[in-house]
Amino acid sequence: MSLPRTAEIVVIGGGVVGCSIAYQLAKRGQRDVVVLERETVGSGTTSKAAGGIRAQFATETEIRISLECIEVFERFEEEFGTDIGYRKIGYLSLVTDEKDLRGYEPRIALQNRLGVDVRVITPKEAQAIVPAMRVDDLIAAVWSPGDGMAGPAEVTNGFARRARALGATIAEGVEVGAVDLKTRRVRTSQGDVSASIVVNAAGPRAARVARMVGVDVAVHPRRRHIFFTEPFPEIPGPTPLTTDRGSGMYFRKEMEQLLISPGDVVDVGDDMDVPMDQAKKEEAVEKAIHRLPVLERARISGGWAGLRPLTPDEHAIIGWAPGVDRFFLAVGFCGHGFQHSPATGRLVAEWLLDGRPSMDLSVFDPNRFATGTSAPSDKGPDAE
Numbered sequence: 001m002s003l004p005r006t007a008e009i010v011v012i013g014g015g016v017v018g019c020s021i022a023y024q025l026a027k028r029g030q031r032d033v034v035v036l037e038r039e040t041v042g043s044g045t046t047s048k049a050a051g052g053i054r055a056q057f058a059t060e061t062e063i064r065i066s067l068e069c070i071e072v073f074e075r076f077e078e079e080f081g082t083d084i085g086y087r088k089i090g091y092l093s094l095v096t097d098e099k100d101l102r103g104y105e106p107r108i109a110l111q112n113r114l115g116v117d118v119r120v121i122t123p124k125e126a127q128a129i130v131p132a133m134r135v136d137d138l139i140a141a142v143w144s145p146g147d148g149m150a151g152p153a154e155v156t157n158g159f160a161r162r163a164r165a166l167g168a169t170i171a172e173g174v175e176v177g178a179v180d181l182k183t184r185r186v187r188t189s190q191g192d193v194s195a196s197i198v199v200n201a202a203g204p205r206a207a208r209v210a211r212m213v214g215v216d217v218a219v220h221p222r223r224r225h226i227f228f229t230e231p232f233p234e235i236p237g238p239t240p241l242t243t244d245r246g247s248g249m250y251f252r253k254e255m256e257q258l259l260i261s262p263g264d265v266v267d268v269g270d271d272m273d274v275p276m277d278q279a280k281k282e283e284a285v286e287k288a289i290h291r292l293p294v295l296e297r298a299r300i301s302g303g304w305a306g307l308r309p310l311t312p313d314e315h316a317i318i319g320w321a322p323g324v325d326r327f328f329l330a331v332g333f334c335g336h337g338f339q340h341s342p343a344t345g346r347l348v349a350e351w352l353l354d355g356r357p358s359m360d361l362s363v364f365d366p367n368r369f370a371t372g373t374s375a376p377s378d379k380g381p382d383a384e
Ligand SMILES: Cc1cc2nc3c(=O)[nH]c(=O)nc-3n(C[C@H](O)[C@H](O)[C@H](O)COP(=O)(O)OP(=O)(O)OC[C@H]3O[C@@H](n4cnc5c(N)ncnc54)[C@H](O)[C@@H]3O)c2cc1C
Pocket: 012, 013, 014, 015, 016, 017, 018, 036, 037, 038, 039, 040, 041, 042, 043, 044, 045, 046, 047, 048, 049, 050, 051, 052, 053, 174, 175, 176, 177, 201, 202, 203, 204, 205, 209, 224, 225, 226, 305, 306, 307, 308, 309, 330, 331, 332, 333, 334, 335, 336, 337, 338, 339, 340, 384
């Protein structure tokens, strides 16, 4: 496929966010949308996601976004013709600390007000949900039965396939090396593309791409591991995505295996290749056995590491980049970029085509760190 030399809108990054934006733009009738992806669709940090989907967020905007996304996931097969393996397995957070539990109260009140079923349950009730768990050190658990999971690759491919069918170009193996906003040229490994608008959807590489136009964005990639056991019928599935708030460890059943993350948050500097750290396997196993003693009999058969594109307040950065012309940011999605991708695409398309989004997105304002107006950090269950 030859790369178009001109575009109305160039999206840098063919992850779940870039593909959702391209799909929504094409669906709205926008012509000449070109996504430039250095590797293959969905091969970035999207391929590392655990697939978790929740409505438990701390701000009204993010809860409303989640509710919209859950509706999209529920009817994804109808709209995109793709089975994404969507299942409402629930999220279960295990609480050992009184202050942590108090912190949940205002968030749960807000979530309940917006119609989300989230409740505090007793340790015994939590054990009834996952009988293999040790609960003697818990003071409570937080249970949201409507939360769930789906396949990030399936969702991304669904967006990409439909975007292409509607006329968008998604070019793989094309790396952007520079962006010249004066001449409106995007320099790539396969020649220049001129574009009226450039969208940065480069995931963990978002800060690098923004530096190409002299903009600093506060996206800090942090490594996290996920390991999986051999088939382990002693813990029958499905289990909710269960997070040990004290240790950060989380687990859920994946087919016959158990997925376990130590909940690590490691700065690996500029290394975007994310090599695995075997010490994290020991950490994950130790934390998991504390909660699920029966895992003494399990064997870890593999795992992976990925970068979560974190921001200082753990909210995404969405909007026009400050101080430059027609360079849009859809970055910094932390541990929830997969699950928020459907609404993100819709809102970004509105912003670009209608001049503003139909929802107040000030919590994502790219200027907020410079102006000191960022919302409090979400200390809720950003488990993933
Ligand atoms: C271990 C782990 C577990 C997670 N679990 C969950 C979860 O359960 N639920 C959830 O919602 N989220 C989860 N996440 C977070 C989620 O993966 C991200 O928020 C989301 O995938 C971000 O999508 P993206 O499209 O912005 O980034 P990416 O998928 O990284 O896409 C960006 C793309 O841009 C491309 N690119 C970058 N620079 C250039 C360039 N110069 N030229 C061309 N292309 C370029 C990259 O190759 C990449 O494909 C998890 C993350 C990790 C690491």
